[in-house]
Structure formats: C-alpha cells, structure tokens
Amino acid sequence: MTTIDDVARRAGVSASTVSYALSGKRTISAATRARVEKAIAELGYTPHAGARALASARTNVLALMAPLRPDVDVSVIMQFVTGVVTKARSHDYDVLLLTQEDAAGLSRVASGMVDGLILMDVEAKDQRIPVVTQLRQPTILIGLPEDPQGLSCVDFDFDAAARLAVRHLHRLGHTSLALLGPPPAVLERHTTYADRLLTGYRAQCAAEGLQPVVEATGSSHTAALAALDAVLARSEQLTAVVVHNEAALASVVSGLHDRGRRVGEDVAVLALCPAYVAESQSIPITSIDIPALTIGEVAVEMLLERTGAPHAAETRLLAPTLHERQSTFPLEPPVLT
Amino acid sequence: MTTIDDVARRAGVSASTVSYALSGKRTISAATRARVEKAIAELGYTPHAGARALASARTNVLALMAPLRPDVDVSVIMQFVTGVVTKARSHDYDVLLLTQEDAAGLSRVASGMVDGLILMDVEAKDQRIPVVTQLRQPTILIGLPEDPQGLSCVDFDFDAAARLAVRHLHRLGHTSLALLGPPPAVLERHTTYADRLLTGYRAQCAAEGLQPVVEATGSSHTAALAALDAVLARSEQLTAVVVHNEAALASVVSGLHDRGRRVGEDVAVLALCPAYVAESQSIPITSIDIPALTIGEVAVEMLLERTGAPHAAETRLLAPTLHERQSTFPLEPPVLT
DNA sequence: CTGAAAGCGCTAACAT
DNA sequence: ATGTTAGCGCTTTCAG
Numbered sequence: 001m002t003t004i005d006d007v008a009r010r011a012g013v014s015a016s017t018v019s020y021a022l023s024g025k026r027t028i029s030a031a032t033r034a035r036v037e038k039a040i041a042e043l044g045y046t047p048h049a050g051a052r053a054l055a056s057a058r059t060n061v062l063a064l065m066a067p068l069r070p071d072v073d074v075s076v077i078m079q080f081v082t083g084v085v086t087k088a089r090s091h092d093y094d095v096l097l098l099t100q101e102d103a104a105g106l107s108r109v110a111s112g113m114v115d116g117l118i119l120m121d122v123e124a125k126d127q128r129i130p131v132v133t134q135l136r137q138p139t140i141l142i143g144l145p146e147d148p149q150g151l152s153c154v155d156f157d158f159d160a161a162a163r164l165a166v167r168h169l170h171r172l173g174h175t176s177l178a179l180l181g182p183p184p185a186v187l188e189r190h191t192t193y194a195d196r197l198l199t200g201y202r203a204q205c206a207a208e209g210l211q212p213v214v215e216a217t218g219s220s221h222t223a224a225l226a227a228l229d230a231v232l233a234r235s236e237q238l239t240a241v242v243v244h245n246e247a248a249l250a251s252v253v254s255g256l257h258d259r260g261r262r263v264g265e266d267v268a269v270l271a272l273c274p275a276y277v278a279e280s281q282s283i284p285i286t287s288i289d290i291p292a293l294t295i296g297e298v299a300v301e302m303l304l305e306r307t308g309a310p311h312a313a314e315t316r317l318l319a320p321t322l323h324e325r326q327s328t329f330p331l332e333p334p335v336l337t
Numbered sequence: 338m339t340t341i342d343d344v345a346r347r348a349g350v351s352a353s354t355v356s357y358a359l360s361g362k363r364t365i366s367a368a369t370r371a372r373v374e375k376a377i378a379e380l381g382y383t384p385h386a387g388a389r390a391l392a393s394a395r396t397n398v399l400a401l402m403a404p405l406r407p408d409v410d411v412s413v414i415m416q417f418v419t420g421v422v423t424k425a426r427s428h429d430y431d432v433l434l435l436t437q438e439d440a441a442g443l444s445r446v447a448s449g450m451v452d453g454l455i456l457m458d459v460e461a462k463d464q465r466i467p468v469v470t471q472l473r474q475p476t477i478l479i480g481l482p483e484d485p486q487g488l489s490c491v492d493f494d495f496d497a498a499a500r501l502a503v504r505h506l507h508r509l510g511h512t513s514l515a516l517l518g519p520p521p522a523v524l525e526r527h528t529t530y531a532d533r534l535l536t537g538y539r540a541q542c543a544a545e546g547l548q549p550v551v552e553a554t555g556s557s558h559t560a561a562l563a564a565l566d567a568v569l570a571r572s573e574q575l576t577a578v579v580v581h582n583e584a585a586l587a588s589v590v591s592g593l594h595d596r597g598r599r600v601g602e603d604v605a606v607l608a609l610c611p612a613y614v615a616e617s618q619s620i621p622i623t624s625i626d627i628p629a630l631t632i633g634e635v636a637v638e639m640l641l642e643r644t645g646a647p648h649a650a651e652t653r654l655l656a657p658t659l660h661e662r663q664s665t666f667p668l669e670p671p672v673l674t
Numbered sequence: 675c676t677g678a679a680a681g682c683g684c685t686a687a688c689a690t
Numbered sequence: 691a692t693g694t695t696a697g698c699g700c701t702t703t704c705a706g
C-alpha cells in the first residue's frame with residue numbers, strides 16, 4: 001500500500017505538505033504542489049480512509065437507512081436512493097446502506113463510521129427518532145413525524161398534492177371521486193406520507209363539498225381490482241379516481257377498461273407517482289409527480305449543511321406539480337332535458 | 338466519545354483485554370469478561386471504525402456497485418441489494434453503495450474503505466474487470482464476462498433457464514414460440530445475462546427443431562405492445578411466448594387479451610422474473626423465478642470466503658426451477674379431419 | 675511557505 | 691490469563 005510518506009519522499013517534501021496539498025488548508029507554492037501531484041499520480045496514491053477518519057474525526061461517508069422490501073413503491077425507493085448517492089458523490093461523500101430493520105445500525109455507524117444519517121420512510125411515532133437525537137452526527141428525516149424533536153425533515157407535500165388533485169378534478173367538473181391509496185399495511189404503520197395524503201384529501205373534499213371515498217389498495221392485480229370494485233360499488237356514477245399506488249396503477253387502468261369505463265373519457269384517472277411510471281402506462285396518465293430523486297438530493301444537501309457547524313432545524317416540503325396527460329378530461333355537465 | 342481506555346479503566350483491566358474480550362482472539366476468564374461487558378454496556382461503548390480499520394487493516398465493510406437506474410428490472414435489483422445487505426449484516430459487515438457510473442469509486446474504496454467488492458450487471462467485456470483485478474481486496478462478479486481473469490462469479494443460469502422454458506413449452510405441445518426479451522439498450526450493453534438467455538433460447542430451439550423468434554422489448558406499455566405485435570406478425574399461429582422483461586409483462590398479458598388471445602387457453606405465457614412479480618399479474622403467470630435475493634446472499638458468502646485467506650476462483654450458477662401457474666397449458670394436437 | 679512531531683483509538687505482537 | 695507497547699496512516703498544532 002502506498003502511504004502519504006511514500007508520496008512525500010518521492011516529491012521531496014514532508015508528509016504534512018502532502019496532506020495540505022490535498023486538503024488545501026494552507027497555501028502551497030505552485031512548484032511544490034506540482035511535484036506533489038505528480039508523485040501522487042505516479043504512485044496512484046489514495047489516502048487511507050480509516051487513518052483519515054481517525055485523525056480528522058470525519059469519514060466522508062453518510063448512512064442511508066432505506067426500506068428494502070418488495071413494497072408498493074420500489075421505483076420511488078430506487079429513485080430516492082439514486083438521488084442520495086449521486087448527490088453525495090458530487091460532494092465527495094460515499095453512502096453506507098442500512099436496512100430499516102437494523103435498529104442497532106444507528107448506534108453502530110454513529111461510532112465514527114459516518115458523518116450523518118438519512119432516515120427514509122419515517123413513521124408518525126418513529127422509534128428511531130429518540131435514538132438519532134442522541135447521536136453527535138446530524139440526521140435528516142424523510143417524512144414528517146408527529147414530533148421531529150429538533151431534527152430536520154424533507155418530504156413531498158402529500159397534503160398539498162391531495163388537495164391539488166381534488167381541486168383539479170373538481171374544476172374539471174368531477175364531483176364523484178375516489179382515492180385508491182397504499183396497501184393497508186402501509187397505513188397501519190402510519191408512514192407519514194400516507195397519513196398526510198389522506199388528511200389532505202379528506203380536508204379538500206370537505207372544503208369543496210365532496211364525498212371523500214377512500215379505499216386502501218393491495219399491490220397485486222386481484223387486490224387492486226377488489227379495491228376498484230369496492231369504490232365503484234359505493235358510488236355508481238364515479239367519474240374520477242385518484243391512485244396513490246404505483247403497483248396498482250396498471251391494474252386499475254385495465255380494470256376500468258374491462259368494466260366498460262373508458263379512461264380519459266368516462267372516468268378520469270389521476271396518479272401520484274414518479275413521472276416515468278405515469279408515462280409508461282397503457283394510456284399516459286395525468287399525474288402529480290413524486291419527485292423522489294429531488295427529495296434524495298435535498299436530503300443530502302440539508303445533511304451536509306449540518307455536518308460541521310450546527311444549523312437550525314428546518315422542514316422542507318416540495319410543492320406538487322400536476323402534469324396533464326391523457327387520462328383526465330373536463331366532464332360535460334349533463335344535458336338538461 | 339467513549340474509547341476503549343474508558344472501558345478498560347471502568348472494568349479495571351487493560352485496553353488490550355477489552356480488545357480481546359471483544360474479538361475473542363484469546364481466552365478471557367469468565368469474571369473478567371463479565372466486568373468488561375458490564376462496563377461496555379454502562380458506557381454504551383462502540384469501537385471507532387476508523388481506528389479499528391487502521392490498526393487491523395480490516396473494515397468490516399464491503400462495497401456493492403449497483404445499477405441505480407429506473408431500469409426494466411427495479412425489483413430484481415432491489416431484491417438483489419436486499420440479499421447482499423442482509424447477508425452482509427448477518428456476518429457483521431456493512432455495505433457501501435456505489436453507482437455503476439462511479440468508475441473512480443473502485444480505486445477510491447480500495448484504499449482501506451472496504452474489505453471486498455461485489456459488481457452487479459457485469460458486461461461481456463466489462464471495463465471494471467481490469468481495474469478490480471489490480472486491487473488487493475477480492476471481488477465477486479454478478480454475471481459471466483467473457484474473461485473473468487481469475488475473478489469469481491455468481492449468477493442465475495440464464496442459459497439453462499431459457500432451455501428449460503423452451504423444453505417445457507415444447508413438451509406441452511407448443512411448437513410456435515417467441516421470446517420477448519429485455520430492451521434494446523440492455524442487449525447493446527451486452528449485459529451477460531441477456532446474452533446467455535438468447536444463446537440458450539436459440540440453442541434449445543435448434544435442438545428441438547423450433548423456429549427461434551426473438552424480439553427486444555421496450556419497457557413502456559406502447560413498446561411492449563409493439564414487440565408483441567411484431568412477433569404476432571411473424572407467426573400468426575403463435576401459441577406460446579416467453580417474457581424476460583418484468584416491466585413489459587403486464588402489458589404483454591393485457592395486450593394478448595385485447596387481441597382476442599386468452600392467456601392460459603389460446604396462448605401460453607412463461608415469464609422469467611421474481612416469483613412475486615409473476616404472482617401479482619392479472620393471471621398468475623407460470624414463471625422461471627429469478628432468485629435475486631439468493632444471488633445476493635451467495636455473492637456475499639463467496640466474497641467473505643475470500644477476504645483473508647485466498648481462495649480458488651469459482652463460478653456458481655444457480656439452477657432454474659419452473660413454477661407452473663395458470664398461464665401455461667398443454668396444447669391439444671389439432672383434430673385431424 | 676514548509677517541517678517536525680504529537681496524537682487520533684485500536685490491534686497484535688511481545689512479555690510475563 | 692492478562693498487561694505493556696509499538697505502530698497502523700493521517701491531520702494538525704506548533705515552530706520556523
């Protein structure tokens with residue numbers, strides 16, 4: 001293994017000069033810097049991460065605790081992870097991947113393995129919060145727990161998204177809508193995004209005088225159709241459905257078709273999902289895009305602001321934007337006879 | 338931060354005793370061990386990872402280079418990553434996540450950040466192979482490159498899987514089959530699994546005297562239907578289709594239905610995908626399951642065997658198993674009139 | 675602008 | 691069965 005001393009010897013300088021040339025923490029003459037860089041290149045030197053961590057108390061690694069289950073929203077999770085890793089790399093950080101179940105992982109990595117943590121899929125009363133508040137490294141939460149205890153949070157504004165969905169459909173003339181939400185298991189965990197979506201949906205329906213029909217939706221085709229049939233049974237003249245379940249979306253669309261309801265003509269479909277999921281359906285689906293990649297990037301930025309100098313806690317909610325595609329349409333008022 | 342010296346002082350022993358109590362590398366009297374453990378618990382001590390890495394030249398971290406793109410097989414990738422992380426944790430290893438694009442990452446982490454590497458999505462002439470053969474840490478490849486250069490490999494036996502698919506359908510009486518494969522981009526990259534599937538499919542068709550119809554299949558609904566129509570056009574009396582594209586599967590099934598071909602009655606569908614993907618379709622699809630979780634686990638086991646003492650290179654191919662579900666059926670021979 | 679030297683916290687000989 | 695001690699490779703005072 002080539003060490004900083006090898007480089008120093010080769011460049012004819014001291015080890016500390018090499019270190020400073022690398023970190024830029026003090027001014028180095030152009031000539032010296034050139035010799036050092038040449039030596040580094042020739043030797044293919046890379047600093048030993050452990051030694052650096054020991055001496056500087058920084059690791060340039062951050063931990064990401066992600067829900068690795070074949071869940072309803074694999075592609076949301078993947079995009080999110082992608083956003084975190086690429087943004088971290090652009091700041092010269094690496095990412096250590098922890099699973100949601102690895103409770104001990106938090107304190108383990110806290111001992112000098114990482115400079116900060118990002119927790120995905122935060123629940124209303126998340127057990128991990130009291131743990132991470134004790135750490136000396138900063139933590140960013142994805143989601144809004146009941147009590148963030150001074151931690152910073154980022155998420156998509158699911159409340160606003162639900163309201164936007166209802167308002168949009170209502171303005172198009174739809175008055176009988178239904179929400180097909182995430183699977184029952186997600187609701188039971190009280191993952192905060194699911195709760196906030198529901199709250200927003202119910203509130204906006206109330207504000208606009210609409211009946212808030214809601215159904216939890218399993219991810220299998222059969223479960224999706226069951227949920228669809230349930231809402232269809234509850235309101236026969238249903239003309240619009242909001243789908244917040246990536247895995248069920250295709251089944252809902254084909255299910256409507258099979259039941260003789262033309263999507264985009266008889267019934268409007270509005271999905272909450274990543275844009276590319278909405279685009280690759282049998283009909284391009286109007287959607288409120290979940291900006292998973294961006295959330296991951298923002299989480300990293302907020303985290304890195306807080307490694308080193310302390311920074312006030314803050315909560316950032318990304319505003320929803322709606323993309324009209326072919327699955328929504330203005331409802332003609334019934335012809336008066 | 339509490340250090341090993343704090344623990345030693347509290348337990349009334351030397352630091353090395355604490356270290357040995359932790360590592361088990363020499364025998365400690367029950368009494369001493371108890372005092373040490375008590376002190377550790379009371380102080381909430383966790384060894385500093387960097388210091389440990391520096392002193393022992395081991396990190397208990399392994400790197401996983403994963404393709405983080407919204408690709409055709411998100412759920413395969415997620416399962417694979419899950420297998421790696423959970424198996425690694427069961428051996429007290431953590432996982433550092435690198436992206437496929439981060440070429441420099443390989444040499445960066447090689448400088449003492451990790452004890453070994455796992456490379457996913459290996460291509461026939463993968464540029465990363467010459468890099469990792471130079472490292473002192475072992476590497477495991479997922480996939481079979483043309484020349485593994487002494488590296489160990491794991492993968493699903495896609496060649497055998499394709500042969501099994503053809504043989505199974507042929508035995509059921511199907512003589513006009515088609516393969517709907519991964520998107521063109523995957524083929525162009527020469528990701529090895531795609532190539533091997535094709536080879537096996539063509540070889541087995543030849544061996545059984547069948548015409549090997551093949552079509553690359555994009556992941557959007559439209560692209561999937563286009564591919565379906567293409568194979569339908571090429572052989573009007575098509576009775577069986579093999580789908581190796583998780584994202585396109587649902588579209589192919591609904592497309593067949595819309596074209597008046599009943600899946601499981603007029604046309605057989607056999608998918609290569611994770612079991613749960615096959616199960617959650619509109620009709621449970623007969624599948625050859627891609628054991629992504631297992632591959633991840635095996636990769637970790639092979640890797641850990643090779644950290645420390647060297648171990649002969651080996652290639653492990655997981656044998657395919659076929660799960661009959663409702664989308665395949667024996668084809669009645671045409672009634673002779 | 676550059677060197678020398680003192681650790682950072684731990685492991686693993688080397689002692690006993 | 692346990693203690694002593696010399697590093698591991700780097701960063702960062704302290705000196706010049």
